Amino acid sequence: MNSDFVDLLNGYGVDADGLRTRYDNERDARERPDAVRQFVKVDAEFSHYVDDPYAEPLDRMPIEDQDTDAVVIGAGFGGLLAAGRLRQAGLQRIRLVERGGDVGGTWYWNRYPGVQCDIDSYVYLPLLEETGYLPTLKYAYGQEIFTHARRIAQHFGLYPDALFQTGVTDLQWQDDKARWLVETDRGDRIEARHVVVANGALSRAKLPGIPGIESFQGHTFHTSRWDYAYTGGDQNGNLDRLSDKRVGIIGTGATSIQVVPHLAESAREVYVFQRTPSVVGPRNNRPTDPVWAVSLQPGWQRERMENFTDVVYGVRDDVDLVSDSWTELNKAITGTAATRAERRLGRTLSADERKLAIEFSDLRAGNALRDRIETLVEDPATAERLKAWYYLYCKRPCFHDGYLPAFNRPNVTLVQTAGTGVDRLTERGVVVGDREYQLDCLIFASGFEVATSFVSQTGFDPVGIDGVRLSDHWVKGPRTLHGMQASGFPNLFFMGIVQNSSTLNFTHMLAEQAGHIADVVARSVRRRQPVTVTAESEQAWLDEMLAFAGDAEVQRWLRCTPSYLNGDGDVENAFGFLARRYAGGPQRFFRLLEQWRTAEHPEGLVYL
Numbered sequence: 129m130n131s132d133f134v135d136l137l138n139g140y141g142v143d144a145d146g147l148r149t150r151y152d153n154e155r156d157a158r159e160r161p162d163a164v165r166q167f168v169k170v171d172a173e174f175s176h177y178v179d180d181p182y183a184e185p186l187d188r189m190p191i192e193d194q195d196t197d198a199v200v201i202g203a204g205f206g207g208l209l210a211a212g213r214l215r216q217a218g219l220q221r222i223r224l225v226e227r228g229g230d231v232g233g234t235w236y237w238n239r240y241p242g243v244q245c246d247i248d249s250y251v252y253l254p255l256l257e258e259t260g261y262l263p264t265l266k267y268a269y270g271q272e273i274f275t276h277a278r279r280i281a282q283h284f285g286l287y288p289d290a291l292f293q294t295g296v297t298d299l300q301w302q303d304d305k306a307r308w309l310v311e312t313d314r315g316d317r318i319e320a321r322h323v324v325v326a327n328g329a330l331s332r333a334k335l336p337g338i339p340g341i342e343s344f345q346g347h348t349f350h351t352s353r354w355d356y357a358y359t360g361g362d363q364n365g366n367l368d369r370l371s372d373k374r375v376g377i378i379g380t381g382a383t384s385i386q387v388v389p390h391l392a393e394s395a396r397e398v399y400v401f402q403r404t405p406s407v408v409g410p411r412n413n414r415p416t417d418p419v420w421a422v423s424l425q426p427g428w429q430r431e432r433m434e435n436f437t438d439v440v441y442g443v444r445d446d447v448d449l450v451s452d453s454w455t456e457l458n459k460a461i462t463g464t465a466a467t468r469a470e471r472r473l474g475r476t477l478s479a480d481e482r483k484l485a486i487e488f489s490d491l492r493a494g495n496a497l498r499d500r501i502e503t504l505v506e507d508p509a510t511a512e513r514l515k516a517w518y519y520l521y522c523k524r525p526c527f528h529d530g531y532l533p534a535f536n537r538p539n540v541t542l543v544q545t546a547g548t549g550v551d552r553l554t555e556r557g558v559v560v561g562d563r564e565y566q567l568d569c570l571i572f573a574s575g576f577e578v579a580t581s582f583v584s585q586t587g588f589d590p591v592g593i594d595g596v597r598l599s600d601h602w603v604k605g606p607r608t609l610h611g612m613q614a615s616g617f618p619n620l621f622f623m624g625i626v627q628n629s630s631t632l633n634f635t636h637m638l639a640e641q642a643g644h645i646a647d648v649v650a651r652s653v654r655r656r657q658p659v660t661v662t663a664e665s666e667q668a669w670l671d672e673m674l675a676f677a678g679d680a681e682v683q684r685w686l687r688c689t690p691s692y693l694n695g696d697g698d699v700e701n702a703f704g705f706l707a708r709r710y711a712g713g714p715q716r717f718f719r720l721l722e723q724w725r726t727a728e729h730p731e732g733l734v735y736l
C-alpha cells in the first residue's frame with residue numbers, strides 16, 4: 129500500500145481490525161438458519177392483526193365490468209403515480225383496487241403515534257408542483273402525507289372508479305378478449321386491458337415467530353394497525369389510556385424509533401425489547417421556510433429529487449440541495465468518501481483503495497454515532513446497549529431527536545435480547561433470559577414481509593398466456609425485463625423493488641416506474657395490440673442481475689448483520705430486497721430506461 133494512502137487511513141482514527149471483529153461477532157450472534165422463515169405469516173389465527181381499524185364496514189354488490197382500460201392494484205403512492213400517468217396518457221376507465229378504506233397505502237395503514245417520513249418531504253411527497261402543494265415541515269407527519277395521497281387521487285379523478293376494502297384474488301389473461309380478468313374477494317369480475325401491480329414493498333405486516341406468541345393474554349397489536357381505542361390519544365401522542373399500563377414493544381426499527389418517545393411520555397412502564405439497535409442520527413425538523421417557498425422555480429421538485437438521489441448514491445457532493453442527516457451520512461459511506469480521499473491525495477485511487485477509503489469512512493461515521501449516544505443517554509449501561517455494531521447500511525439508518533433521550537425516563541427500560549431475539553411469550557408477558565416481563569399490552573413493531581414470494585405478498589398468482597402461472601414462471605426467482613414486465617404476461621406491469629434499482633427516496637423510483645409503464649401502455653393503446661417482452665430480453669436482464677449478485681457487493685452484504693435488506697442473512701434469496709438488482713445505481717438505471725423508450729424499436733418489446 130502506498131505510504132500516502134496509509135497516512136490517509138491512519139487519519140480516520142479508527143481501529144479497523146477491532147471494529148471488523150466486533151461487527152463480525154455481533155453478526156454471527158444474530159444469524160439464524162431460518163432467515164426469513166423465522167417470521168409468522170399474518171393470516172389464519174393471526175389475521176386479526178391486520179383487520180382494518182380505520183374503515184367502516186362496507187357492504188356492496190359485486191361489480192361486473194367488461195371494459196376497463198386499466199386496473200391498478202394498490203393505491204399507495206406507486207398506484208397513484210401509475211394511475212395518474214395512465215390518465216395523462218389518455219386512459220379513461222382506471223380502477224384502483226385497494227384493500228384499505230382509502231388511498232395512501234403505507235400512509236393509510238401506518239397511523240401510529242409519531243408516524244413521519246424521515247426523508248425530506250419536498251422530495252418524498254410526489255407531484256408537489258402538479259398539485260400545487262408544499263408540505264408544512266421538512267419532515268412531514270403521516271396525516272399530512274395521507275392527505276396528500278388523497279389530493280393526488282382527487283387531482284387525477286381516481287375516486288369515482290376506485291374499489292376500496294377490496295383485495296384481488298385472481299388475475300387471468302384471456303387471450304380471445306386480449307384482456308385480464310380481475311377477480312376480487314368481493315366477487316367483482318373486471319375485464320381490463322392493462323393491469324399494474326403496485327402492492328407496495330413493505331405492505332404485509334409480519335410477526336416474529338416467537339414461541340408462545342399465541343398464548344399472550346394481554347392486549348396486543350401491530351404498529352401498522354394502531355389501536356387508539358385501547359391507548360387513547362392520536363398520531364400526535366397523548367396516549368392517555370396507557371397511564372396505568374405496562375407496555376412492551378418488540379422491535380427497534382424505523383417504526384419503533386418514532387413510537388417509543390410517545391409510549392415513554394404516556395405509559396406507566398415501557399419495556400423496549402431490542403434484538404439489534406438501530407443507528408439513530410439527528411433529525412432537526414423545521415417548518416417550511418416561506419422565503420424559500422416563494423423562490424421556487426418551475427421544475428424545482430424534479431431537480432431537488434434528482435440531486436438528492438445523486439448525493440445519497442455518491443454521484444456528486446458539490447451541490448446538496450436537501451442537505452440533511454441523510455446526505456451527510458451518505459457522503460461518508462458511498463463513493464463520495466473515496467472521491468474526497470482522492471481529492472486529498474491529489475491522485476486516483478485503485479479499486480481496492482477506494483473500497484478501503486469507503487470502509488474506513490463508514491467505521492469513523494459509526495464511531496461518531498456511537499459517541500453521540502453517550503452524550504444523550506445518561507445511564508452508561510443503557511447507552512452501551514443502544515450502540516449499533518455494523519456497517520451503517522446493514523440496516524436502514526434512522527433519524528430522530530426524541531428516541532435516545534426517551535431512555536433517560538425512569539419508566540422506560542431497554543431489554544437487550546440475545547442475538548436471536550425474545551425467548552418466548554407467556555400468558556402474562558415476555559420472557560428474556562431468566563426474567564419474565566409482565567405486561568398489559570404488547571406492541572409488535574416487527575416490520576413487514578420482504579423476500580417472500582410474489583403470491584405471499586399480493587395474495588394472488590397471475591395466470592398468463594397458455595395458462596402459465598407467475599409462480600411457475602418465477603419458481604427460481606423473478607424473471608423480468610427491467611423489473612416491470614414478464615414474458616408471457618402481456619399488459620401486466622409490476623412496480624416496486626424487484627430487479628430494478630431502488631432509491632432511498634422510494635417515491636423517486638416509483639415516479640420513474642410510473643412514467644415508464646405509462647409509456648409502454650400508450651404504445652400498446654396506439655397499436656391496439658397487447659404488449660409483452662421476449663424471453664431473451666428477460667434472460668439478458670436476469671444475467672445482468674446475476675453477474676452483479678456474484679460480485680463484491682454481495683460479499684459486503686454477507687458480512688452484514690441480518691435485516692430485511694439482506695434476506696435476514698440469506699443473501700442468496702432471489703426475492704430479497706437488494707438481491708438481483710441493477711448494479712449501476714438509480715440514475716443510470718433511469719437513463720437506461722429512457723434510452724430504451726426512445727429507441728425506435730425498444731429491445732425485447734413485442735406486440736401480440
Ligand code: NDP
Nearest residue numbers: 244245246336379380381382383403404524549550574575
Ligand atoms: P423493521 O423490519 O425495520 O424492524 C423490525 C424490528 O423487529 C427489528 O428491530 C427486529 O430486530 C425486530 N424483531 C424481529 N423479530 C424479533 C424477535 N424475535 N425478537 C426481538 N425483536 C425482533 O420494521 P419497521 O416497521 O421498523 O420498519 C420497516 C421499514 O419501514 C423501514 O426500514 C423503512 O423502510 C420503513 N419506515 C420508514 C419510515 C420513514 O420515516 N420513512 C418510518 C418507519 C418505517 P432485528 O433488527 O434484530 O431484526
